[in-house]
Amino acid sequence: MPTEPISTSSLTSKPLASESESPIEMTAVIATPSFSPLYQQIKVLLLQSLQSGEWKSGAAIPSEQDLALRYKVSQGTVRKAIDELATENLLVRRQGKGTFVATHAEHHVQYRFLKLFPDNGDPNSEGPAQRRIIDCKRSRASADIAKKLDLRSAEPVLQVRRVLSFASKPTILEDLWLPAAPFKGLTAERLGNYDGPMYALFETEFGVRMVRAEEKIRAVLPDSEQALLLGVSSTTPLLSVERIAYTYNDVPMEMRRGLYLTDTHYYRNELH
Amino acid sequence: MPTEPISTSSLTSKPLASESESPIEMTAVIATPSFSPLYQQIKVLLLQSLQSGEWKSGAAIPSEQDLALRYKVSQGTVRKAIDELATENLLVRRQGKGTFVATHAEHHVQYRFLKLFPDNGDPNSEGPAQRRIIDCKRSRASADIAKKLDLRSAEPVLQVRRVLSFASKPTILEDLWLPAAPFKGLTAERLGNYDGPMYALFETEFGVRMVRAEEKIRAVLPDSEQALLLGVSSTTPLLSVERIAYTYNDVPMEMRRGLYLTDTHYYRNELH
DNA sequence: CAGTGGTCTAGACCACTGG
């Protein structure tokens, strides 16, 4: 019984024909996938349940046994699907307790996507960052922003500017662009009042889970306004960190440009 | 038969007592591991074979069946050990062919650890980098270098300076520090004559495999000598990329400081 | 104690590679 279509005993999802749909691979060009292992199909189904909101951020998903019964496969197959979602940080396994939907809240190392650390090793010595919202306004997407957010030009977007300080010293100036539709109702007040990572607010208030991001990093000089906000001169080199953050299915949901002051902090990266 | 010591049927490695040795975890403080799964112990044995040179760079290691027989465990257990080494990029699986020792040579995307890409998407459009060795000399480790390379102060080190150009434009200035002992015999000539990634030369000529690295990134201004070598003014902001590269067992084997020109290139990073 | 994820096994079969 090699890779038979799954009779999805729930919801309305069409059974994935075994020799058809894409197994999400990056081999590109010519070669047809032509074969999708069962656990990959299960992975797609789990992804759908995550995306549809069937399972909330931070909540437990059904046990491996339950899922195995639901999809009519062995526990080992469900396990392999969950394993991959766990290494992608979409799910979190906790032995003895269950498997949970990953979240940007509660994440004791808050700011999961922020790679800036103080020179004196300990990220906690400075305490939490002080956040100051400079601006939050509606505008229309420039050609550049539209392209990066998969929008049409001039579509409405929300634009946020804020400064993060560590030990009372302004260190990061961020400009954000968000598609207006999913974030309807976001204001400077709600941003200012919320105590926690911005991505956690996005999850709980707007149901948008940031799952993955890409950053392009350059060395730049600030313009006079940026220099003022960071309290540095216009000749101080800064790290420009341009991030595009994605939800499920690689849908871009945020474009963010950060200017990092790196005299007492550094951007950390690990290579394998 | 829960996690019984392995009667290592080869070499001289002592059998790892089941309730003793560290499973290489980062939980730190207080908590004793107290339990090491079989596949983790297999992983350690595989690591030893890699480190000892029993399996050469780029060569195939024994089949999963063979390893299962050698260690007297099931194929699935060997599989899980290899899986982890593969995700850490120490091994490369190739269906139908075997499992191979990862190498910096042949890696069609040469420069595995270089995250700098041209703005116009395609990394191949510029062709291979032009390399120019500026200097290669023996010296003694400063306190800073010694600390980063786990050496004693003033221990002999090799120091290399080179410039990488893309499309004939100088783009990267690198300073390297290597512990002298493992790299005895390295000269500017050998570096200049070698056609391929430097880490590939380290593998084939000195048996040193770089397995992992950490980078600290900052925005800086070049001093006059650096500016000259890159052909820019002293007010051009540059990316400072300080890398420490490690072999097996987290032994540091290289400290490298790169200055990247980021007007037509960017440093790319992926977040999960 | 029951329920969860984690480990280990044994065996069958599939997909891919190369001679």
Add this chain to the structure above:
DNA sequence: CAGTGGTCTAGACCACTGC
């Protein structure tokens, strides 16, 4: 074709959590 890694199953037992 034989040999390799890849998938899938079924079952047993272990480690951890919380009641």
